[in-house]
Amino acid sequence: MVPSVSNSSENLHPPPRRVALFVTCLVDLFRPAVGFAAIKLLEEAGCTVEVPPLQVCCGQPAYNTGDRATTRAIAMQVMDAFEGYDAVVAPSGSCGGMLSHHYPGLFDDDPALKARAENLAGRSYELISFLVDVLGVKKVAAHYDGAVTYHDSCSGLRELGVKEQPRQLLGSVQGLELREMKTPEVCCGFGGTFCVKYPEISNAMVGEKSADITASGAGTLLAGDLGCLMNMAGKLQREGSAVRVRHVAEVLAGMGDLPAIGEPETGAR
Known part of the structure; x- marks a missing residue:
């Protein structure tokens, strides 16, 4: 839609x-x-x-x-x-x-x-x-069935003040229920080159984030940074979690029916 x-x-x-x-x-x-x-x-x-x-x-x-x-x-x-x-x-x-x-x-x-x-x-x-x-968008006419939780990426939150804006637009999506994590603002452990330099620390951090995501009871994880999303999706999949991972823009644009991050594309061999 x-x-x-x-x-x-x-x-x-x-x-x-x-x-x-x-x-x-x-x-x-x-x-x-x-x-x-x-x-x-x-x-x-x-x-x-x-x-x-x-x-x-x-x-x-x-x-x-x-x-x-x-x-x-x-x-x-x-x-x-x-x-x-x-x-x-x-x-x-x-x-x-x-x-x-x-x-x-x-x-x-x-x-x-x-x-x-x-x-x-x-x-x-x-x-x-x-x-x-800037543009004053108040709502979107998208539909997404199910409960989602939202991760605040470090740069978006701390450098740019992105916090309430995605939640405001998600609140207008029909069928969507937002279930907040206990600590949505805590780093997922990606950090670009950080996860390469310090893999053990990064894995521990994303493990804590995965537990917080699971505890929210949401079936979908959203965020605004693909690096964070790929990191969390990888951890969730390694743990056998059924939580699906998407960029927030995909849901707001009515593209929530696409394969989730880490899932094979339809028809892929």
């Missing part, structure tokens, strides 16, 4: 209309449906959406390992690719936080590049917060 949105007079005047989708590496390679869901939601909100073909990684893996030279080079490519758009929207708090919080500091030694980075940072948003806080 295609979602509809309700834009109110509280919207920005004029709201951003020419929007570039920052697809993210994980969505591009592992879950393209999230990108299509994001486009559907943005278009239904009245935006013209483009996907710049020359976009690259946001540079966060290099940034987190301390490779500032590589991160700067990547950031300059990103700034070139997303020049001229009213807004740059990512279905990820992690990548959105990289663009809006960390890019300017990469160019403290170059005022011209720093100004460009600050300009991009001021136009960069996480998808759900953009829909709610």
Whole structure:
């Protein structure tokens, strides 16, 4: 079902209309449906959406390992690719936080590049917060049967303030019941390169998260960052859990009937 949105007079005047989708590496390679869901939601909100073909990684893996030279080079490519758009929207708090919080500091030694980075940072948003806080979307006309629980990703919550926005829109989904975890804001243990550097700690953290998910009694786990979702889906599947895992945009866009994350695609051999 295609979602509809309700834009109110509280919207920005004029709201951003020419929007570039920052697809993210994980969505591009592992879950393209999230990108299509994001486009559907943005278009239904009245935006013209483009996907710049020359976009690259946001540079966060290099940034987190301390490779500032590589991160700067990547950031300059990103700034070139997303020049001229009213807004740059990512279905990820992690990548959105990289663009809006960390890019300017990469160019403290170059005022011209720093100004460009600050300009991009001021136009960069996480998808759900953009829909709610900038476009004034109040509800969607999607349907999803069953109880869901929502994980607050670290970057989305702590860097971008994404907390109530997804819950507000999920509250408008017909048939959906939100069952909160005891600690939805606790890290799942993914952390990008963290789970590679410290696998034992990461596994312990996602084990605690899995127990919290199970205790909620929900049949579906939602979140706004694919890295977190893939990490939690892997743990749940290894434990034999029946909980299904989806990106929140898929449910809001009425695409909740697709195979869940980690499940084989229909017709796949």
